[in-house]
Amino acid sequence: GAVVSQHPSWVICKSGTSVKIECRSLDFQATTMFWYRQFPKQSLMLMATSNEGSKATYEQGVEKDKFLINHASLTLSTLTVTSAHPEDSSFYICSARQGAWETQYFGPGTRLLVL
Amino acid sequence: DAKTTQPPSMDCAEGRAANLPCNHSTISGNEYVYWYRQIHSQGPQYIIHGLKNNETNEMASLIITEDRKSSTLILPHATLRDTAVYYCIVRVGADQTGANNLFFGTGTRLTVIP
Numbered sequence: 001g002a003v004v005s006q007h008p009s010w011v012i013c014k015s016g017t018s019v020k021i022e023c024r025s026l027d028f029q030a031t032t033m034f035w036y037r038q039f040p041k042q043s044l045m046l047m048a049t050s051n052e053g054s055k056a057t058y059e060q061g062v063e064k065d066k067f068l069i070n071h072a073s074l075t076l077s078t079l080t081v082t083s084a085h086p087e088d089s090s091f092y093i094c095s096a097r098q099g100a101w102e103t104q105y106f107g108p109g110t111r112l113l114v115l
Numbered sequence: 116d117a118k119t120t121q122p123p124s125m126d127c128a129e130g131r132a133a134n135l136p137c138n139h140s141t142i143s144g145n146e147y148v149y150w151y152r153q154i155h156s157q158g159p160q161y162i163i164h165g166l167k168n169n170e171t172n173e174m175a176s177l178i179i180t181e182d183r184k185s186s187t188l189i190l191p192h193a194t195l196r197d198t199a200v201y202y203c204i205v206r207v208g209a210d211q212t213g214a215n216n217l218f219f220g221t222g223t224r225l226t227v228i229p
Contacts, residue, residue: 034217043219043220044153108157111156
């Protein structure tokens, strides 16, 4: 199957700093990428959807100024958590698909801990 | 997207078939049934999907009832590495508006017992 990578796999940062997470589709071109967040013992929650070259579409309740998403190429999307706070500590997972009909594949996730 | 209902947890003996049910009684004609699983602390892994015919691949089989209101994922010979949370999701095949995004429910936690 298609491979999606994320970097870093885990990150610890101080409160108030910004953190960037990269998501790459390694063997296909992803017209659409997605960002999810998962808190302990909960299911995945979709945060936003981004199409290459377009602004991201955020789900209700997700602050677009806090979670900046860039999808500048067909193989790379980034999520920047700005001014991170302890409540932003979570497991962030990206996924990608090649086209609207295609299967969505997931990255391994990035664990963020904000102190 | 249609809502799905899955049992919260199931056990299965190693080497036996694991049959994971999913109800999707409000599924629409253009919605597919997708199955993913998430092993602890990893991203979800795609397993299989189908529209109305039964499907089989190297990982599992998907049995969809004739009325499409329910389906069963079958892992023919469960191993300890199959212990995970299994998610059944319905989604339209293609939609540029985003209606075919994947929204996860709570899934079924499958524990394979030695």
